Amino acid sequence: VNDWSGDAGPGIGFLTRLTALREVNWDQKTNNLVANPIPELTNLRTKILANWSIPDLAASIPYIIPNTGKGNAASADISITLNLDVKGMYFMACVLSDGGMNSGIGIRLTLLRGVLKVNTGPCGNFTNTNTLIFAEEEPITVRILADRSVADFFVQGGKYAATRSWPYQQPRKLEDSNVVLWSSGVKADVTVHKMSCGWADPSYTDNPTM
Numbered sequence: 001v002n003d004w005s006g007d008a009g010p011g012i013g014f015l016t017r018l019t020a021l022r023e024v025n026w027d028q029k030t031n032n033l034v035a036n037p038i039p040e041l042t043n044l045r046t047k048i049l050a051n052w053s054i055p056d057l058a059a060s061i062p063y064i065i066p067n068t069g070k071g072n073a074a075s076a077d078i079s080i081t082l083n084l085d086v087k088g089m090y091f092m093a094c095v096l097s098d099g100g101m102n103s104g105i106g107i108r109l110t111l112l113r114g115v116l117k118v119n120t121g122p123c124g125n126f127t128n129t130n131t132l133i134f135a136e137e138e139p140i141t142v143r144i145l146a147d148r149s150v151a152d153f154f155v156q157g158g159k160y161a162a163t164r165s166w167p168y169q170q171p172r173k174l175e176d177s178n179v180v181l182w183s184s185g186v187k188a189d190v191t192v193h194k195m196s197c198g199w200a201d202p203s204y205t206d207n208p209t210m
Contacts, residue, residue, distance in 0.1 A: 019163045020145045020152050027159065034158035037145060041077070045193040049073055050179075052190050057183035059090055064099050065179040068192055073146065074177040075195040080142040083187040088112050090184040094123040095146040096166070098176040105151040105164045107142065116140070118160045120153050122167040132160055147195070148172070
């Protein structure tokens with residue numbers, strides 16, 4: 001799909017996007033459903049763009065993950081583990097970004113007194129708020145599947161799951177694919193895999209595989 005906000009073309013008054021397939025399970029601990037990417041999606045990983053352990057992120061200075069710009073992480077599978085040494089935490093990650101604080105699609109986590117608030121949407125202008133309560137649950141895990149004009153977010157094994165599409169009127173520049181992090185002194189382990197195309201060729205088979 002093209003990376004813009006608005007109609008898909010002449011006479012088509014909507015823009016369609018295909019997100020990652022999900023597997024939905026029942027979580028006995030929370031008595032609720034959890035949603036995660038299907039395991040087969042890992043077969044689309046082609047190479048590791050980055051595998052970093054960051055000892056101390058800053059809230060006001062963006063940390064751009066090396067090798068994710070110049071279109072490299074336009075289709076990517078990003079896994080983040082936050083190791084908490086504090087009772088309170090602020091963390092933000094943006095994908096499909098030009099490297100600035102208000103570029104791309106992102107997620108913001110705020111932890112205070114055991115309550116984790118999760119926001120997703122345009123970086124710098126998050127549009128929704130969801131509250132998750134964890135009982136001494138560490139570390140916090142985040143997985144992001146970015147694909148050109150859409151991003152899927154999963155927190156704590158799918159207890160929070162959301163999809164956000166490209167929110168801006170201007171198309172995403174091809175080179176704007178940076179993965180950018182901010183936090184308040186939290187340690188983070190980050191792995192970024194480049195992803196290949198999941199479309200089958202031909203598009204229909206009697207025995208489909210990925």
